[in-house]
Every structure is written in structure tokens, then in C-alpha cells.
Amino acid sequence: MGEALSQLAFGKSCHQPASFSHRSLAHSVENRSLRFIKKVLVKPIFPCFGVMELTILTEGDDDMLTKYSPKNREQLEMITLDQLVLENHLIRKVEAAIDFSFIYSMVEDAYSHERGRPSIDPVVLIKMTFIQYMFGIRSMHKTIEEIETNLAYRWFLGFCFHDKVPHFSTFGKNYERRFKGTDLFEQIFFQILKQAADKKILSPEHIFIDSTHVKASDNKQT
Numbered sequence: 001m002g003e004a005l006s007q008l009a010f011g012k013s014c015h016q017p018a019s020f021s022h023r024s025l026a027h028s029v030e031n032r033s034l035r036f037i038k039k040v041l042v043k044p045i046f047p048c049f050g051v052m053e054l055t056i057l058t059e060g061d062d063d064m065l066t067k068y069s070p071k072n073r074e075q076l077e078m079i080t081l082d083q084l085v086l087e088n089h090l091i092r093k094v095e096a097a098i099d100f101s102f103i104y105s106m107v108e109d110a111y112s113h114e115r116g117r118p119s120i121d122p123v124v125l126i127k128m129t130f131i132q133y134m135f136g137i138r139s140m141h142k143t144i145e146e147i148e149t150n151l152a153y154r155w156f157l158g159f160c161f162h163d164k165v166p167h168f169s170t171f172g173k174n175y176e177r178r179f180k181g182t183d184l185f186e187q188i189f190f191q192i193l194k195q196a197a198d199k200k201i202l203s204p205e206h207i208f209i210d211s212t213h214v215k216a217s218d219n220k221q222t
Contacts, residue, residue: 081160084151090134091156098195100126103188110178120166124157125174126188128166131156141168 085092100123107122131153132143147153147165159165179185196202 081151081155085155086152089152091131091152094130094134095156097199097201098192100192102191106187106191107178107184110182110184120170120174121158122174124166125171127157128171139168140171144168 103123103126111119111122128140128143128147131137131147132140135146137143137146144165144167147157147159154160154163193202
């Protein structure tokens with residue numbers, strides 16, 4: 001049986017990438033003869049730093065059979081969150097069509113400027129409800145769970161990979177303390193509808209839904 005051996009090579013920069021000599025190849029296969037080397041694969045890891053991964057396949061390697069490798073889970077990648085969100089994703093279309101920045105001026109009086117802890121971004125709170133209703137998620141608790149792992153939702157909220165997602169109770173507490181008894185939600189909803197209508201992405205069609213009242217299966221002990 002043959003074997004596949006890998007090593008990393010480091011170049012000085014993207015203009016002077018890593019290179020491999022016959023001597024280094026021979027060393028990589030533990031001084032075996034070069035005539036047993038069947039194929040050399042060079043994979044860029046960090047191209048701009050000249051870092052490459054060299055994989056040497058010796059005779060006998062079954063290189064046509066792809067095998068699962070759990071080490072890929074821990075592979076370090078240089079990638080942005082934006083690259084992982086599909087170009088035609090609905091969340092991108094909403095972000096391009098609606099300017100949510102108007103929310104700050106509308107809710108400014110509901111926040112203290114002198115005391116208290118830094119608040120959750122009010123735009124994030126509104127966008128969280130957008131995610132819940134656009135994608136038919138049954139509760140805010142479940143919505144938070146989805147945001148934890150869905151990269152498109154994180155992108156929409158302006159979170160990076162490691163930003164902590166607010167607790168599901170945060171939305172309810174903010175509603176009780178800041179918005180209950182006001183028409184702020186209605187004003188925000190109206191402004192969003194107006195933007196959608198101005199950009200001609202609002203459909204005037206009516207949708208009728210037949211429904212049945214079903215008691216929730218909440219735990220009444222909590």
C-alpha cells in the first residue's frame with residue numbers, strides 16, 4: 001500500500017510563495033526514492049502569506065476514493081461572513097431594500113442617556129422579529145436558537161461569528177419597559193411598509209388564512 005504525506009511550506013509573501021525542491025520532497029516521504037512519488041498536490045492555505053499545504057501521493061495510494069476526514073472541522077480558514085451568505089438569499093434582498101436606521105430616532109426617547117447599562121441595539125430587536133415572521137419560526141425562543149447557528153441571520157443582524165446573541169427574554173423585557181403602551185411598533189411597521197411600497201416591492205394581494213384555535217402546550221408550572 002502507498003501513503004499520502006502532507007506538510008506545510010511557508011513563503012515570504014504572496015509575491016514569493018512557498019516552493020518545494022526535490023530534496024524537500026524526498027525528506028517528506030522519509031527519504032524514499034522519488035521514483036515512487038506518483039502525484040504532488042499543492043493547496044493554498046493562506047496565499048497572501050505564501051503558506052501552502054503539500055500532499056505527496058506515493059504509488060499504491062487510492063487517490064480516486066474520497067474519504068471522510070474529521071480534521072477538516074478544525075481547519076483554520078480565512079473567510080468573511082459575507083462570503084458565506086448566498087447572493088440571492090432573501091435576507092440580502094430585505095437588507096438592500098429597507099433602511100432600518102430610521103428606528104434610532106423614533107425610539108431615542110425610550111432610552112436613558114445618563115444611566116443604566118448599554119442597551120441591545122433597537123434595530124437588532126426589530127430585525128429579530130423580522131427573521132421570526134419572514135421564516136415562520138414559531139417563537140422568539142426558537143428564533144434565538146436559529147440565529148445562534150444560521151450565518152445568514154447573523155449577517156442580517158450585523159453580528160460576527162463570535163458575537164453573543166441576546167437571550168430570548170431580552171425582547172420581551174424591552175417591549176415591557178420601552179414599547180408597551182405606545183404606538184412605536186405601529187410607527188416602525190408603517191415606515192417599513194412605506195419604504196417597501198416606494199420601491200415597488202409590496203404586493204397588494206390579499207391572503208386569507210383559515211385557522212383553528214389550539215391551546216398552547218406551555219408548561220403552566222413555570
